Amino acid sequence: MDWETRAHALADQVTDPDSRWLALVARTARHLLVPRWWEVDDAGRWVLRDGPSDPEAWADAAYADRSLITRVGTLHADQAKPGDQPKGLPTSSATLPSLVVRMLRHGRLGDGLSLLDLGTGAGGLTAYACHRLGDGCVTSLDVDPYLVSAAGERLASMGHHPKMVTADATEHVPGSYDRIVCTVALTPGPGLRAVLGALEPGGRIATTLAHTSLIITGWKDRNGDVIGQVERDMAGFMLTRSGDDYPPTLAHLFALAHGGQGEETSTGRYPVVDVANAWELRSMLEVTTPGVELGYEINGRQRTAYLVHPDGSWARASAEWTDPPEVHQSGPQRLWDALERIRNRLNAEGALPLLGARVRITPDGVCHLSRGRWRASIGAL
Template sequence: MTDPDSRWLVPVADVPRHELVPRWWERDGSGAWELRDGPSDPEAWAEAAYADRSLVTRVGPLHADQAEPDDRPEGRPTSSATLPSLVVRMLRHGRLGDGLSLLDLGTGAGGLAAYACYRLGDACVTSLDVDPYLVRAAGERLADMHCYPTLITADATREVPGTYDRIVSTVALTPGPGLRPVVGALAYGGRIATTLARTSLIITGWKDRHGDVIGQVERDMAGFMPTRSGADHPPALTDLLTLARQAHGEHTSTGRYPVVDVGNAWELRSMLEVTLPGVELDYETNGHQRTAYLAHPDGSWARASAERTDPPEVHQSGPQRLWDALERIRNRLNAEGALPLLGARVRLTPDGVVHLSRGRWRASMGAR
């Protein structure tokens, strides 16, 4: 997970990751969340902790540390211990250096903070999370490893105390007002590395004297949970996705391309979010039948279903034709061989708006 000549090899090797994740959630055979307790099965604990994989530590508002063995929480993951190789990649994108202050945005289980403390020293590292329990638990476990970063409990979409030479975020930031405090916390001349919510785009850049962050979309991708302000993520567009499963649709057509699991087609998913911010997805298979669902906060929805790779039957309703928008993106990908995202220039303005450009292509995210 770490190159033999990497300066991060020793920190990763020295951090006892299992101590940061004594309990975690895994999907069982039916897809339900099942609690795993490390101390009761040391062999499985070590195997999970030292594999290069993310471990889900919180589902909805229920942390694994606080759960009972028969608990079966429902909802989306809200915190995890990120896989070590991805943590190292984000740290590399952050261009850390001796004596530079670092904000670890999204404490989680404390893995990034631990690596950074080992590499940079405690005095250079601040770690922030919205969840008081996560901050407290990570702080206690880090202290047992003799790591003492500054720990802050705060909602980064509203306030980020202090200023920092480097910000590395392992939560996905939402362009617009919620990104403004993070941009404001970056020191002039400082560098940020983050992903954007509902995309897999890694954004890096340097803050200039005017307060803009100038950089690029890295030719690298990652998926992180979006920032949240409360105990859980806002409710998904459940009613609209249910409607998409059942309704006939105002507009019916035959799609041009096979049904795709958009959520796992990272570049398509990212371009869809850039084009139509806020789209939520679902996907299911039934034998050889594949069905994709899209829903937008404005009330638009789409359903596309087909056997294997046959042209799908598409149902759509609402003010926007979501599947048509996705097919335009896929058509561009097929015609040009690539989408303009990876390698695009980025400008983050102090108001939190993300401006993207590549050649003649332009897009903005978060503008009102």
């Protein structure tokens, strides 16, 4: 495989001509980090792809600016057999290179500074960081022992020998670091607190928050607070997890949302939207109504959105294309009403106050957001 030519083309695509990351991306044999991966076929089923058995497809996938799913539920592509059908959500991936470079830029790396790559995955960010800082400055951490082991061996085959750590970052992060760059989404509160404890005073963190696409960056002051901002940039990462897989979704509530009449029926003001892929709406919903889980279906021209919450609330909104939806809601909160309040604000003001907001993260992991007169906190018990 002529991977060098492909890696140079990828570097040209995901960096600027004067970027210090251009040469580092061009020197990284990304295909070695992802020998097998999962793809979704036309029927929506996961299909195993094996790189060495189809070198051309391997090169096309590895040197495209795309994420490659390497683990679904508890089944890693490396350990799968042809015909296996994994169940559940993706739990690991090789993140698309352009996003890896963006997160590294947000991290403000510098010579001699120690870096924690939180969320090893396939090891792509670790590889770029080793090129930039040197192996001795880089630590890569993941909750999954197999991911850490496999990435470590593949990085070693490329000549990189960073420190590889298996740990549950929601509980404890061993060591301390000048920079922390996360390619998993951290949950405000206790989950974020453990990570902040590993950040040196004067150090910088770049992360996303769970159930949002908000990239938070900030500097840790002598009091232990992290002071920064919501970047005018967005990203979607998998959530941190403590176990081998994510906890079960709120299946019983989704069942109610699918078929229940609900306590209240009304006509919605705005068309049905796939909230999970409307990143700014989704982020604001998590800020204002934390913990909502989402579903979305298309059947011909009929579109249906589902919102459920651990407190027992659920909502279903269904309509043909852009017609006003019929909305069914039940439980302590009116979840579709909460979403419509956000859409009202977006229409009235032309923007939501999230991007560019100031951030203060206290040592307990609570994120305090502010912009003008707007205030919000996430992660408070």
